[in-house]
Amino acid sequence: MKRTDPESSASPFDSPSFLDCLKSLGYWEPASFTGSVSGSAAPVPHATTVLAVRYKGGVVMAGDRQASEGYQVSSRAISKVIPVDRFSCVAIAGAAGPAIDMARLFRVEIEHYEKLEGVMLTTDGKANKLAQMVREALPMAMQGLVVVPLFAGYDAGRGAGRIYKYDPAGGRYEEDAYHANGSGGLFARNALKMLWKEGMTRAQAIEAALRALYEAADEDLGTGGPDFVREIYPSVFTMDREGTSELPPAEVARYYRDLVDSLKRKD
């Protein structure tokens, strides 16, 4: 720890970044690469399927609630979609511990900027900041602890929802329709490919997201489906002009009950 007194180190041109502040105080040690690359690192909990779907005037983001350690369930009720500010959320897939840490830091980072500067970062600005954080975690990714976030937000300037996906090396790519990440991501993407339509409404997008999560849970062992016994359901957030709001679990439960009923064989 170099300094403990933030006031004494303040300069008028200090970076508005919270991460820089942590670093200058000596509280942040960047992950370093030890040189050993392993395909299957120590068994740590992994967050599985998350997805985002654009609709007219907004974007919906959803994720299942299970964390898996290989073939075992390590948690049934983790939250993978994390609200960042009034207009955006980040969803995490990959090694759960570092991913949740990254999301938490990202949230403080965005909030810190907004408070210091008195204005919110642009959606692009937030997405770029997250790309830098993913890039910083590259040494960890090389050692098997891969963190791949998905970022979605309502862009007030454009009046539209936006989705960004990342690769472990910090690459940032904007998606114009939908994207899904994690072990069940491929199945969810396939489902969304069939379900997504240009100019969907909020309700249609929510329905598509929930259906895609169901399909992912159906095909992928790591992804948790709706749990009617413990009443744990996927978390769903929508972001639009009104801000970020979470869909009440009761509504998610109702959707899945109807879906399961319709899927049962009738003959």
Place this chain on the structure above:
Amino acid sequence: MAALPFYVSPEQLMQDKAEYAKKGISRGRSVVVLVVQEGILLAADNPSASLYKISEVYDRVAFAGVGKYSEFENLRKAGIRHADLKGFMYSREDVTGRSLANAYSQLLGSAFSQEMKPLEVEIVLADLGTDGRPDEIYRISYDGSIFDEPLLTAVGGRAEQLGALLRERIKAPLPLPEGLRIVRGAFQEISEAPLPVDQMEVGLLDRKAVGRTFRRFSRQDLSGILDTPV
């Protein structure tokens, strides 16, 4: 000939510094922080739409500063850094207005006694209560002295008159529209000039909100609130 030894008595020195700081603060406009039924209201007479005097610090903590802009702006930023660091390293619930107010008090106190020029600022820290913990309003003066104000406080130019006037008219937390109208009326009476809505900077720590409770009112919001019938 040897130079005469230069001596100023500590009393004189402190008095001069205090006078200097007071003069600087009294030249500016004022800010009122008031407990209302909906939360804690922060209202400033501020002709600038972008150079803020009130600000969010943390989930339930807000800041108001008067005096020299560059000085209280620095203090505001330091407070946000302190709060965000603490909330990140421990938990969001561990960030309290009291500990921030103490830090400000020490900072201002040591600046006052050690620096050549004291800081020409007065700041207010509001902490919205929760789960039975009462609302807290701290006023911290240029010399680091700290006051715990139960219902309302005023800082800045003619703060004493403003505070006295408001205390006479407000005895208990009022609904937000009524509180805001009284505050605006008091500003106008003290300055003997009309105070248009676009010259008011108003924020609220909202009791109904979850997470980050601070909200800044736009000009339209303000006109709407002031036009609400009682």
